[in-house]
Amino acid sequence: MNFLKILFPKMFQIKLETNFNSGKSYDEVYKDLGVFKYDIDGFSINYANLSKAVKWSEISALNVYKKDELGVDCITMEIVYDEKYFSIDEETPGWYQFVIKTKEVFPSIPKDWDMEIIQPPFATNYRIIYTKP
Numbered sequence: 001m002n003f004l005k006i007l008f009p010k011m012f013q014i015k016l017e018t019n020f021n022s023g024k025s026y027d028e029v030y031k032d033l034g035v036f037k038y039d040i041d042g043f044s045i046n047y048a049n050l051s052k053a054v055k056w057s058e059i060s061a062l063n064v065y066k067k068d069e070l071g072v073d074c075i076t077m078e079i080v081y082d083e084k085y086f087s088i089d090e091e092t093p094g095w096y097q098f099v100i101k102t103k104e105v106f107p108s109i110p111k112d113w114d115m116e117i118i119q120p121p122f123a124t125n126y127r128i129i130y131t132k133p
Contacts, residue, residue: 018091034094038101047092054081056105062130064113068122075117106130 024032035047042055061080066073067089076089077099088095103109109129110116117125 030096033097036094036098058082060132063128065124065126
């Protein structure tokens with residue numbers, strides 16, 4: 001079986017749990033911390049091939065935009081820190097609580113950015129919602 005996994009890696013990929021395939025109700029998904037762990041100084045994320053610990057003070061920018069996925073849009077956030085970045089999106093388990101947490105930690109983030117970015121449909125709507133002063 002390992003031989004087949006090497007020859008056909010895509011056939012044996014583990015399907016990641018997302019907000020949309022978790023089987024949880026909207027309320028459960030909304031309240032779920034998902035793949036994030038928080039402490040007073042920052043957060044850690046462990047999801048798929050991404051394992052990071054980031055201090056809030058290291059974050060220099062938060063950029064958001066929508067990706068057109070044919071029938072729907074997917075909101076994505078780039079977390080920029082130490083001249084590096086990684087992206088999460090609304091399918092990432094814990095997304096909703098992460099968005100809330102960023103609004104608490106960085107009061108300059110527009111409180112309604114996540115509602116405003118959805119219009120108009122299928123437009124990228126790229127925005128920088130936070131830059132380090």
